[in-house]
Amino acid sequence: MPPPPRNPDHRSPKRPRFPPPPPVPEEEEEEEEEDDDEFSDISADDEEDCSDESADDEEDDVEVVAVVTVAEAQSRRYVGSSSSTSSPVKLNSSEILDCPTCLEPLRGPIYQCVNGHITCSPCLPRVYKQCPVCRIPIGNIRCRAMEMVIESSAVPCRYAIYGCKETTLYGDQAHEKVCPYIRCQCPVTNCSYTGGYKEVEAHARLQHSWDVEHLIPFVFNTPQIFSINLARTSRAVFQEEKEGDMIVVQTFKRTNGGVCVTVSHIAPLSLGVRNLSCSLAKLNAYTTLRLGVMVKKIQKLREQEEPREDFLFIPDYMLSDNHLKMQICVGSEFKCTGLELGVDDILNTKLERQFKLVMDKGTLDAIGLHPDGPVKRVMYWDSVSKLVAPGGILVITSCNNTKDELLEEVENFNMRKSNLTGDVSSEAASGTDHPPFEYLSHVRTYPTFMFGGSVGSRVATVAFLRK
Known part of the structure; x- marks a missing residue:
């Protein structure tokens, strides 16, 4: 039995190929040579088929963007131009490169299966590899091309549709946290309106100003009594x-009794928004609890969870x-x-008052x-x-000196x-020998290490009592 005829096409049958292009007249050959060879394998019939289906059109757009970006990123890597000096590739949307598993920005290292499906490193243990x-x-196969794309891609801020003009590197969320938009x-309560912080303020004034039970008016620098x-x-x-x-004043009931009270300002973290301070007090007949704190900026209220800092704790007996x-x-x-900020030269101080607590963190090291x-x-x-006033405490934290x-x-x-x-001997005999400072205590919880048979730590904090 004779063997079957051999296929003259020596190319691998695993990858689908586009049909060969139609013959080009000799007059147009010179123009074709000047065109980009990148899309020369696509025929006119294929372009018409792709334009008929909108879903396929969107997928083709994503593929084209990714291919062009990979090519440019690889050319930068191998030609020798550093990514810090060359301009990044600009993408129209950051969602193109989001992880298909968690739908968050891809973070390296990026792994792929043998079929080319990618997964970011945080998702790898979640899907059990x-x-x-x-x-x-998924083994240890890295998708180096996609990692290079991420390193050299710039995307617009996610709030660009609201007016932000900033462009950042893909995956860098530092700007989005402080974006004014x-x-x-x-x-x-029971309002789900969302917008810019100025829009939220205008919305509250228009929709909730009549409801004094849920929206209380106040004036800056004027104490005001309220109840919850x-x-x-x-x-x-x-x-x-x-x-x-x-x-917003929020209360959080603790499981072991008492209430924690926090104060927040609905505003972005951008530098252009003013910083506010607050004095919060719980007044009883014989007891007063007061908290002076900088008001924290938030964009929306979180779920009920016990705060860890900047709160006023009120015990049950005061409720x-x-x-x-x-x-x-x-x-x-x-x-x-209740704080007064000032600048003073410690070596030639102009302060005329004394303090019960003086803390030094690095000044003695710098001197x-x-x-x-x-x-x-x-x-x-x-x-x-x-x-330091008599009976006061001096606390020194040093990285260059041991205890x-x-x-x-x-x-x-x-x-x-x-x-x-x-x-000295005459003063000691008379009982009036009082040194200015004496050791009080030191911090014992710093991490320690052993070197040369001695145990020490990289930081030392020591408290001294002023006699």
């Missing part, structure tokens, strides 16, 4: 009468029948925190690195000893002060 499309085990949600019925609601919403800023009555005062910057370090350190201790070195430095300062005031 199996392809979510064809259920084939981020969407905010109306905090009024914990049996009916867990929040109180305020709106400034002139500027329109919206403030009466689930009725919480409090005082609030909101102002700009640090006006309502020690100065060329005139020994002289500057003497000036430092003379100045600090005047700032023993800080103790030795304080001891040297005490000896120097004793020598300047007179004979």
Whole structure:
């Protein structure tokens, strides 16, 4: 039996091929050579078939964008031009490169199955290292081309449809967190309106200003009494009468008793939005609890979860029948925190008052690195000893000195002060020998390591008591 005729086409039958192009007249050959060879294999009949089906058209668009981007990314990688100096490839939408499993931006390393289906690294353990499309085990096959696409792709901000003009690298969400066009949600109970923060303020003024039970007007820098019925609601919403800023006071019941109270500002995190401070107080007949804090900016209220910072804890004995009555005062910057910010030269201080607590975090280290370090350190201790009030505490945190070195430095300062005031032995005999500082305690929870048979830590925090 003779063997079957051999197929003259030596190309692999696994990959589908486009039909050969129709013959080109000799007059048009020169024009064809100038055109891009990238799409020369596509015939006119195929273009008409693709235009008939809209779904196929969208898929073809995605494939074309991806192919062009991969080619450009690979040319940059192998030609030798660094990604930091070359301009990134711009995509019309960031959703083109989203992970098909979690629908979030792809994050490297990116893995693929033998059929080419990709999965980002965070999703790999979630799908038990199996392809979510064809259920084939995913090994250690990396999709290097897609990783290069991600590294060299720029996408518009997701809030571009609302007016944002920023373009960022794909997967970089730093801008979106502080974008002034981020969407905010109306905090009024049973309202689901979403828009820009100025739009939310205008919506609240138009739709909820009549409902004083759910939207309370207030004025900046003016204390105001309000109450929350914990049996009916867990929040109180305020709106400034002139500027329109919206403030939310939320309550969280703890499982072991008591209530935590937080204050938030419905606004984006962008630098152009003002920073607000708040003084929150629980007033009783014989007890007052007060919290001065910078108001945290949020875009929408979260689920009921116990806060970890910046909250006022109210014990059960200060509550009466689930009725919480409090005082609030909101102002700009640090006006309502009870803090006074200032700048002073520690080596030549102009402060005339003394403090019960003085904390140093790195200042002594910086002085020690100065060329005139020994002289500057003497000036430092003379100045600090005047700032700490008798009975006050000095806390020093250092990365360049160990606990023993800080103790030795304080001891040297005490000896120097004793020598300047007179004979040490005569003062000790009279019982008036009181060194300026004495060791009080130190932090023992820093991570430790062993070197040369000695155990130490990279940071030392020591507290000294001013006599």
